[in-house]
Amino acid sequence: MNGATALIETLADCGVELCIANPGTSEMHLVQALDSVPRMKSVLALFEGVCTGAADGYARMTGKPAATLLHLGPGMANGIANLHNARRANSPMINIIGNHPHYHIGFDAPLTSDIETLARNFSCWIKSCSTSQTLAQDGADAYTASLRRNSGSIGQIATLIMGADAAWEPSPGAVTPNALPLRSKVDEAAVEATAQLIEGGSKIVLLLEHHATEQAALMAASKISSKTGCRLMTGTFPGRVDGGPGRAAVERLPYFPEQILQSLEGIDTLILVGGQVPASFFAYKGIPGQLLPKGCAVKRLSNIEEDAIDALARLADRLGATNESVNNFEKQQIAKPHGELNTKTIIQSVAATMPEDLIVATDSGGGNAAYPFCQNSASNSWLSLTGGAIGQGGPVATGAALACPDRQVLAMLGDGGAAYTNQAFWTQAREGLNVTTVIFANHSYNILNVEYGRLGVTEVGEIAASLFDIGNPKINWVEMANSFGVPGAQADTAEDLCSLLEKSYETPGPFLIQANGGLQR
Numbered sequence: 001m002n003g004a005t006a007l008i009e010t011l012a013d014c015g016v017e018l019c020i021a022n023p024g025t026s027e028m029h030l031v032q033a034l035d036s037v038p039r040m041k042s043v044l045a046l047f048e049g050v051c052t053g054a055a056d057g058y059a060r061m062t063g064k065p066a067a068t069l070l071h072l073g074p075g076m077a078n079g080i081a082n083l084h085n086a087r088r089a090n091s092p093m094i095n096i097i098g099n100h101p102h103y104h105i106g107f108d109a110p111l112t113s114d115i116e117t118l119a120r121n122f123s124c125w126i127k128s129c130s131t132s133q134t135l136a137q138d139g140a141d142a143y144t145a146s147l148r149r150n151s152g153s154i155g156q157i158a159t160l161i162m163g164a165d166a167a168w169e170p171s172p173g174a175v176t177p178n179a180l181p182l183r184s185k186v187d188e189a190a191v192e193a194t195a196q197l198i199e200g201g202s203k204i205v206l207l208l209e210h211h212a213t214e215q216a217a218l219m220a221a222s223k224i225s226s227k228t229g230c231r232l233m234t235g236t237f238p239g240r241v242d243g244g245p246g247r248a249a250v251e252r253l254p255y256f257p258e259q260i261l262q263s264l265e266g267i268d269t270l271i272l273v274g275g276q277v278p279a280s281f282f283a284y285k286g287i288p289g290q291l292l293p294k295g296c297a298v299k300r301l302s303n304i305e306e307d308a309i310d311a312l313a314r315l316a317d318r319l320g321a322t323n324e325s326v327n328n329f330e331k332q333q334i335a336k337p338h339g340e341l342n343t344k345t346i347i348q349s350v351a352a353t354m355p356e357d358l359i360v361a362t363d364s365g366g367g368n369a370a371y372p373f374c375q376n377s378a379s380n381s382w383l384s385l386t387g388g389a390i391g392q393g394g395p396v397a398t399g400a401a402l403a404c405p406d407r408q409v410l411a412m413l414g415d416g417g418a419a420y421t422n423q424a425f426w427t428q429a430r431e432g433l434n435v436t437t438v439i440f441a442n443h444s445y446n447i448l449n450v451e452y453g454r455l456g457v458t459e460v461g462e463i464a465a466s467l468f469d470i471g472n473p474k475i476n477w478v479e480m481a482n483s484f485g486v487p488g489a490q491a492d493t494a495e496d497l498c499s500l501l502e503k504s505y506e507t508p509g510p511f512l513i514q515a516n517g518g519l520q521r
Contacts, residue, residue: 001170001171001173001174002029002033002132002167002168002169002170002171003029003130003131003132003133003135003136003166003167003168003169003170003171004029004030004032004033004135004162004167004168005032005033005036005037005171006132006135006136006171006172006173006174006175007030007033007096007135007136007138007139007162007167008030008033008034008036008037008040009033009037009136009173009174010136010137010139010140010174010175010177011040011067011094011139011140011143012037012039012040013174013176013177014139014140014143014177014178015064015143015177016040016064016065016066016067016094016143017039017040017041017064017066018040018041018043018055018058018066018067018402019034019040019041019042019043019066019067019068019069019096020043020045020050020051020054020055020058020066020067020068020069020399020402021034021042021043021044021045021051021068021069022044022045022046022047022048022050022051022069022070022071022075023069023071023098024071024072024075024098025071026071026072026098026099026100026111026164027069027071027096027098027162027164027167029164029167029168030069030096030098030162030167031069033167034069040067041402043402043427043431044427044430045395045398045423045424045426045427046423046426046427047078047421047423048068048070048071048075048076048077048078048079049078049079049081049082049391049395049420049421049423050394050395050398050421050423050424050427051068051069051070051079051395052068052070052079052080052082052083052086052093052095052395053079053082053085053086053391053392053394053395053396053398053399053421053424054066054395054396054398054399054402054424054427055067055068055086055091055093055399056082056085056086056089056091056093056392056395056396056399057361057383057395057396057397057398057399057400057401057402057403058399058400058402058403059086059089059091059092059093059399060089060091060239060240060383060396060399060400061240061359061381061383061399061400061403061404062403063092064092065092065093065094065143065146065147065156065158066093066094066399067093067094067095067096068093068094068095068096069096069098070095070096070097070098071097071098072097072098072099072100072111072113072115073097073099073111073112073113073114073115073118074111074113075097075098076095076097076115076118076119077113077118079095080118080121080122081389081390081391081392081420082389082391082392082395082396082421083095083121083122083157084121084122084387084389085385085386085387085388085389085392085396086122086155086157086386086387087122087153087154087155087156087157087387088153088155088239088386088387089155089239089240089386089387090149090155090156090210090239090304091155091156091157091239092146092147092156092157093146093156093157093158094139094142094143094146094157094158094159094160095119095123095157095158095159095160096160096162097115097119097159097160097161097162098162098164098167099115099128099161099162099163099164100112100163100164101163101164101165102129102163102165103165104164115128115161116128116161119159119161122155122157122159123155123157123158123159124145124146124148124150124154124155124156124157124158125141125142125145125146125157125158125159126158126159126161127141127142127159127160127161128161130160130161130162130163130166131165131166131169132165132166132167132168132169132170132171133171133172134166135162135166135167135171136171136172136173136174136175137175138160139160140175140176140177140178141158141178142158142159142160143158143177143178144177144178144179144180144181145158146158147180147181148181149181149183149211149304149305149306150304150305151303151304151305152304183211183305183306183307183310184305184306184307185306185307185310185311186301186302186306186307186308186310186311186314188314190300190301190302190311191301191311191314191315191318192318193299194271194299194301194315195315195318195319197269197271197299198224198228198230198271198319199228199319202268202269203266203267203268203269204228204230204231204267204268204269204270204271205230205231205232205233205264205267205269205270205271206221206224206225206230206231206232206233206271206273206301207233207234207235207253207270207271207272207273207275207278208221208232208233208234208250208273208274208275208308209234209235209238209272209273209274209275209276209304210238210239210274210275210304210308211274211302211304211306211307211308211309212273212274212275212302212308212309212312213234213238213239213240213241213274214242214308214309215242215247215248216309216313217273217308217309217312218232218241218247218248218250219248219326220309220312220313220315220316221248221250221273221312222248222249222250222324222326222327222328223316223321223322223323223324223325223326224312224315224316224319224321224324225327226321226324226325226326226327227316227319227320227321227324228319228321231251231267232250232251233250233251233252233253233263234250234251234252234253235252235253235275235278236252236253236254236255236260236278236281236368236384237368237384237385237386237388238252238382238384238386239383239384239386240381240382240383241381241382241384242379242380242381242382243329243371243374243375243379243380243381243382244329244374244375244376244377244378244379244380245328245329245330245331245375245376245377245378245379246328246329246331246379247328247329247379248326248327248328248329249327249328249329249375251263252371252372253278255281255365255368257280257281257284257287257288257291258287260278260280260291261291261292261293264278264291264292264293264296265293266293267293267296268295268296268297269296269297269298269299270292270296270297270298270299271299271300271301272298272299272300272301272302273300273301273302273308273311273312274302274303274304274306274308275304276304277290277291277292277298278290278291278292279291281388282451284454301315329375329376330376331376331377332376332377334348334351334352334376334377335348335352336348336349336352336353336494336495336498337349337352337494337498338493338494338495339493339494340493340494340517341491341492341493341494341497341515341516341517342517343366343369343440345494345497346366346370346438346440346494346497346515347366347369347370347373347374348373348494349494349497349498349501350370350374350410350412350438350501351370351373351374351376351377352377352498353498353501353502353505354374354377354378354380354410355378355408355505356378356379357378357379357380357381357407357408358378358379358380358381358407358408358409358410359380359381359383359397359400359401359404359407359408359409359410360374360380360381360382360383360409360410360411360412361383361392361393361394361396361397361400361409361410361411361412362382362383362384362385362393362411362412362413363385363390363391363392363393363394363411363412363413363414363417363418365414365447366412366414366440367393367412367413367414367440368384368385370412371384381400383396383397383400390414390416390417390420391417391418391420391421392417392421393411393412393413393417393418394411394413394418394421394422394424394425394437395421395424396411397409397410397411397424397428397435397437398424398427398428398433398435401428401431401433401434401435402431402433405433405434407434408434408436408505409433409434409435409436410435410436410437410438411435411436411437411438412438412440413437413438413439413440414439414440414442414446414447415439415440415441415442415443415470415475415477416444416445416446416470418437418439418477419470419475422480422484423484425437425480425481425484425485425486425510425512426484426485428484428486428509428510429484429485429486429509429510430485432508432509432510433509433510434508434509434510435510435511436501436504436505436510436511436512436513437481437486437488437510437511437512437513438497438501438513438515439477439512439513439514439515440515441475441477441514441515441516441517442517443469443470443471443474443475444468444469444470444471445467445468445469445470446468448467448468449468452464452468476514477512477514478490478512478514481512486510486511486512487509487510487511487512488511488512488513488514489512489513489514490513490514490516491513491514491515491516492516492517497513497515500513501513
């Protein structure tokens with residue numbers, strides 16, 4: 001057995017079930033190992049950003065790491081945007097990045113680069129000096145590291161930089177998986193201090209993020225809210241929230257900083273449960289970076305790496321809220337819209353036609369805006385753009401479909417963002433994935449028009465307008481998807497869109513809908 005086979009055997013023994021790959025020459029021995037270990041499913045993507053984004057979507061839906069196989073530093077660099085998003089989502093992932101043999105690096109061959117320096121931007125764990133004797137254990141350690149929760153925004157991405165000699169040289173074989181790490185518990189003093197604050201009667205918001213957005217946490221928080229009257233909110237772009245009728249209802253912070261300040265106006269105390277003080281997505285002149293109302297105190301129940309479900313359950317028990325009712329989203333009949341397509345009618349069309357248990361992946365503002373309008377329609381899992389690097393939606397939808405082949409997946413993408421990673425269509429077609437993609441086709445980077453207007457610019461000059469315009473030439477998304485093997489159609493009215501959405505959910509495999517007139521980037 002060589003090092004590559006020992007590595008794959010070990011990862012499979014640990015529980016890694018999927019490798020999303022775009023390999024090259026330095027990874028050929030690992031490809032051979034994947035061929036000999038069929039219990040790990042191997043999926044090809046045409047672009048590394050699809051590999052990393054799909055691994056993110058898979059992790060959000062399963063809580064387990066997939067492996068990516070990337071070709072040296074440049075291949076990894078192609079995937080960094082979605083690795084950034086995955087880091088911000090705390091998605092567990094194992095990147096295997098091929099490299100030259102150690103003796104070859106000093107020759108400065110064309111693909112030589114400082115991979116480790118690049119990897120520090122998104123990795124919680126890095127190993128770059130493996131040998132064939134250590135590679136299997138390094139793989140086991142990478143798996144453990146991907147499941148270890150870290151403070152702040154460090155994330156849970158383990159990066160194993162594998163020299164080709166470590167892959168091809170003889171190995172002593174696979175190793176036994178390590179014990180799995182557990183979340184730490186919140187100190188009882190933090191629970192007691194939080195309970196006293198809430199009992200004090202001040203106007204309080206519990207800001208629930210990361211582990212605190214899981215259903216068990218939201219249910220405990222809802223009981224606390226029912227008992228005490230405190231408000232519940234999540235961040236603007238949570239990695240995953242399961243919603244819909246019968247599930248705990250919670251507000252979501254809006255996007256623009258002045259909207260956040262307005263939504264928090266009048267509160268006395270913000271209690272952080274698994275997250276951080278709200279910060280403006282971008283800096284704006286004259287607007288504070290941290291978004292807190294004047295005089296608002298900030299307290300913390302749990303850190304990002306701590307067990308928020310346990311902390312909220314203990315807090316509910318301390319407050320005598322364990323028998324309180326949960327404020328759930330309620331089922332409502334949503335009528336299908338009529339007439340022209342715009343942001344409102346597109347969102348209403350989506351809400352009116354949602355199948356139960358739909359997974360929704362969004363890449364920008366319009367898709368995120370659809371969230372509150374869909375929570376009274378059908379049960380859903382909503383996967384947001386956590387890190388702001390667009391080109392996430394299609395790959396994340398692909399990974400979610402690989403993770404949950406029995407569920408329908410909807411990707412709501414702006415035409416600008418979708419163009420970053422359109423190679424995802426090919427993988428969806430190759431794997432027969434049940435992904436419906438709706439493209440908001442306004443042929444513009446529309447969010448930049450909005451941001452330009454926020455500067456007070458009333459007349460957009462010719463050069464600026466040209467930098468926001470992606471309609472010259474116009475992209476025909478249906479023809480593009482067809483060329484990748486994905487059928488599709490254009491929708492010019494709300495009636496068209498509703499009909500196509502229903503058809504797509506009823507037909508196995510991927511489908512693309514170009515919604516003409518959408519107002520999303």
